[in-house]
Amino acid sequence: MIRTQNLEFRYQGSDSIHFPDLQCVENDKLLVLGHSGVGKSTLLHLLGGLIKPIRGKIEIGNTDISTLGTSRLDAFRGKNIGIIFQQNHFIQSLNVLENVLIAQSMIGTTPDVQRAKSLLDSLNLSGKYKSKMHELSQGERQRVAIARAAINSPKVILADEPTSALDDEHCNKVFDLMDALTASLKCAFVIVTHDNRLKDKIDNQVVIK
Amino acid sequence: MRIISLAWRNIITKPLNLFLTVTLFSLCIGLMTFMLLFNTQLKEKFDKNLANIDVVVGAKGSPLQMILCSMFHIDNPTGNITIKEATPLLRKGHPLIEWAVPLSLGDSYKSYRIVGTNSSFLDVYDAELIDGHLWENDFETTIGYGVAQDLGLHIGDTFVSSHGFVDDEDLAHDHAPFKIVGILKPTGSVIDQLILTTSATIWHVHEHEGDENESTHADTTEVSTHQTDAHHEEMHGHSQDENSPTTLSAGTINQNNNEGLLLHPDEDITSILIKYKNKTSFQSLNFARNINENTSMQAASPAIEMNRLYSMIGVGADALKALAILIGLVSALSIFVTLLRSMKERKYELSILRVLGGSRLRIFSLIMYEGIIIAVIGFIVGTVIAHLGMEVMAHYLKQDFRYSFTGWRWLTEEWMILLISIEIGLISAFIPALQAAKTDINKTLSEKN
Numbered sequence: 338m339i340r341t342q343n344l345e346f347r348y349q350g351s352d353s354i355h356f357p358d359l360q361c362v363e364n365d366k367l368l369v370l371g372h373s374g375v376g377k378s379t380l381l382h383l384l385g386g387l388i389k390p391i392r393g394k395i396e397i398g399n400t401d402i403s404t405l406g407t408s409r410l411d412a413f414r415g416k417n418i419g420i421i422f423q424q425n426h427f428i429q430s431l432n433v434l435e436n437v438l439i440a441q442s443m444i445g446t447t448p449d450v451q452r453a454k455s456l457l458d459s460l461n462l463s464g465k466y467k468s469k470m471h472e473l474s475q476g477e478r479q480r481v482a483i484a485r486a487a488i489n490s491p492k493v494i495l496a497d498e499p500t501s502a503l504d505d506e507h508c509n510k511v512f513d514l515m516d517a518l519t520a521s522l523k524c525a526f527v528i529v530t531h532d533n534r535l536k537d538k539i540d541n542q543v544v545i546k
Numbered sequence: 547m548r549i550i551s552l553a554w555r556n557i558i559t560k561p562l563n564l565f566l567t568v569t570l571f572s573l574c575i576g577l578m579t580f581m582l583l584f585n586t587q588l589k590e591k592f593d594k595n596l597a598n599i600d601v602v603v604g605a606k607g608s609p610l611q612m613i614l615c616s617m618f619h620i621d622n623p624t625g626n627i628t629i630k631e632a633t634p635l636l637r638k639g640h641p642l643i644e645w646a647v648p649l650s651l652g653d654s655y656k657s658y659r660i661v662g663t664n665s666s667f668l669d670v671y672d673a674e675l676i677d678g679h680l681w682e683n684d685f686e687t688t689i690g691y692g693v694a695q696d697l698g699l700h701i702g703d704t705f706v707s708s709h710g711f712v713d714d715e716d717l718a719h720d721h722a723p724f725k726i727v728g729i730l731k732p733t734g735s736v737i738d739q740l741i742l743t744t745s746a747t748i749w750h751v752h753e754h755e756g757d758e759n760e761s762t763h764a765d766t767t768e769v770s771t772h773q774t775d776a777h778h779e780e781m782h783g784h785s786q787d788e789n790s791p792t793t794l795s796a797g798t799i800n801q802n803n804n805e806g807l808l809l810h811p812d813e814d815i816t817s818i819l820i821k822y823k824n825k826t827s828f829q830s831l832n833f834a835r836n837i838n839e840n841t842s843m844q845a846a847s848p849a850i851e852m853n854r855l856y857s858m859i860g861v862g863a864d865a866l867k868a869l870a871i872l873i874g875l876v877s878a879l880s881i882f883v884t885l886l887r888s889m890k891e892r893k894y895e896l897s898i899l900r901v902l903g904g905s906r907l908r909i910f911s912l913i914m915y916e917g918i919i920i921a922v923i924g925f926i927v928g929t930v931i932a933h934l935g936m937e938v939m940a941h942y943l944k945q946d947f948r949y950s951f952t953g954w955r956w957l958t959e960e961w962m963i964l965l966i967s968i969e970i971g972l973i974s975a976f977i978p979a980l981q982a983a984k985t986d987i988n989k990t991l992s993e994k995n
Contacts, residue, residue: 378992382988382991382992385901387901387987387988387991388988407905407906408905408906408907411900411903411904411905411906412903412905413903414901414903415902415903415904416903420901422991426894426895426897426898426991427895427898428552428555428556428895428898428899429559429892429895430552430555430556430558430559431547431552431555435547438547439547439552439899439902440902440903442547442548442549442552443899443902443903443904443908444902444903448547485902489903
């Protein structure tokens with residue numbers, strides 16, 4: 338589970354941003370809503386430990402990640418936090434399957450090829466193991482990113498605008514996939530978005546102003 | 547997937563970059579390795595052929611030429627000396643000389659040199675028979691292992707020599723054929739490439755020709771090049787008692803002296819290989835000077851002359867070395883630029899690896915591995931080029947000088963070159979790797995591309 342308290346961040350030369358406290362337990366979803374430019378992505382980067390707050394706490398499990406040093410934070414993130422970006426980047430020299438497995442290599446565990454394949458299967462990517470990343474469509478790339486975020490069975494998965502570029506049909510599909518994933522991983526799922534279509538699907542909501 | 551495999555995958559994804567960096571790098575390594583191979587083998591050949599010879603005495607002329615001719619058999623004689631002149635050196639009991647081995651040169655067979663000498667010559671090069679026996683009578687020959695191999699000669703085969711070093715039928719002598727009676731074990735020294743016979747044989751060959759082919763001989767002199775001219779004068783311009791063919795058996799000369807030769811004071815020999823009893827003694831030091839100042843012969847020290855040659859070759863070697871270093875610097879620069887550029891292109895990938903839990907150290911080592919892999923590939927390609935080049939060069943050296951070099955020899959120093967390669971790879975990759983490790987992942991991933 339994930340919980341924040343009095344979170345505050347400041348970019349150099351700008352005013353500091355206060356974020357409302359938020360909490361998401363395991364096997365649950367949290368929707369963080371807000372218009373463009375209010376700091377949604379900043380919040381996601383804070384939760385993912387990519388930047389550090391100037392004040393406040395971010396607890397994942399029993400660890401306050403705002404107190405971790407860089408390399409311990411990297412290791413903690415690899416094991417416990419999966420992030421799906423709005424624009425996902427992959428290792429171009431590796432194929433789809435390897436791009437999922439690399440997440441395991443980075444935390445030093447033995448790659449579990451079976452698990453990676455079944456994850457890809459569940460995301461309708463079964464025929465694409467050996468495909469190069471540039472051969473995939475935008476939607477397929479996003480699903481590879483979901484598989485990559487889930488492969489290490491993290492405590493928390495963070496998703497940045499996962500549905501905003503999709504039509505209604507695909508929006509529903511992606512949501513169902515993430516919903517199923519949350520249930521099977523028993524993780525906390527935090528979605529940061531301005532996509533109002535998700536409002537009706539997730540009860541737990543926080544709005545950033 | 548290990549970091550090193552990821553590095554490998556990253557490198558082969560950009561074959562053009564790889565080609566460029568590896569080409570430059572292998573050029574530098576190839577040049578270094580080639581010079582190492584060539585210098586090592588050349589020095590070994592020279593050292594082996596020095597064979598304890600302290601001084602060489604022959605006709606006046608270029609001392610270096612005399613050494614190259616008499617010890618390495620890659621140049622022509624400076625001329626001949628008469629046995630009368632050389633008698634004090636050849637006679638038993640000279641106070642300074644431990645041994646003196648006379649050489650009569652001037653003929654060859656298929657550009658393998660025929661040397662008229664006595665069996666002490668074998669002792670100079672620690673040579674032994676592998677088959678047959680030593681030459682005893684005139685026109686009997688014992689041949690080096692290399693000659694036998696290269697020309698496919700066997701005991702009992704006969705051949706006709708030609709004049710000088712040139713393999714030319716017009717220069718072939720018209721005389722009794724040489725007969726092979728023995729073959730020597732391979733020694734790695736110049737004796738492998740020689741055909742050994744009696745000194746008298748050389749005299750016979752030339753007096754015979756002088757008697758019967760006066761006119762053709764004159765023609766030959768005209769068409770022959772400078773090198774053969776020298777021989778003709780030296781070898782032919784002496785009187786000879788035609789009615790009593792001189793026979794010097796190897797057996798008599800082998801008895802630790804050159805008495806047989808001394809019976810023919812008017813004949814010529816080309817040079818004498820000499821070892822002092824004590825080369826640091828004052829008299830020994832004066833020995834060469836005495837000969838040079840008081841006789842029509844010259845004495846030269848192989849060590850001094852070879853050092854002179856090395857220092858002459860050294861200028862070229864230094865230039866090559868400088869070139870190798872220059873190419874090395876350029877290739878290091880190209881690895882640096884390539885890695886830096888590909889690192890910038892891949893900054894999102896590198897940030898993702900951090901997001902996935904890869905530490906700064908992992909990112910750093912990823913780029914370092916890429917540098918090392920490029921360097922190692924460059925090393926392998928360069929090494930192969932160098933050895934192939936050496937083998938091709940060996941082919942030409944063998945054609946021109948009858949010296950056997952090989953490209954298929956691996957030196958321990960090549961491990962040093964591998965280490966140097968890896969160092970260059972590490973140094974070139976260091977700054978890109980450091981930059982990659984320091985990348986601000988938040989900033990990179992917030993960028994819209």
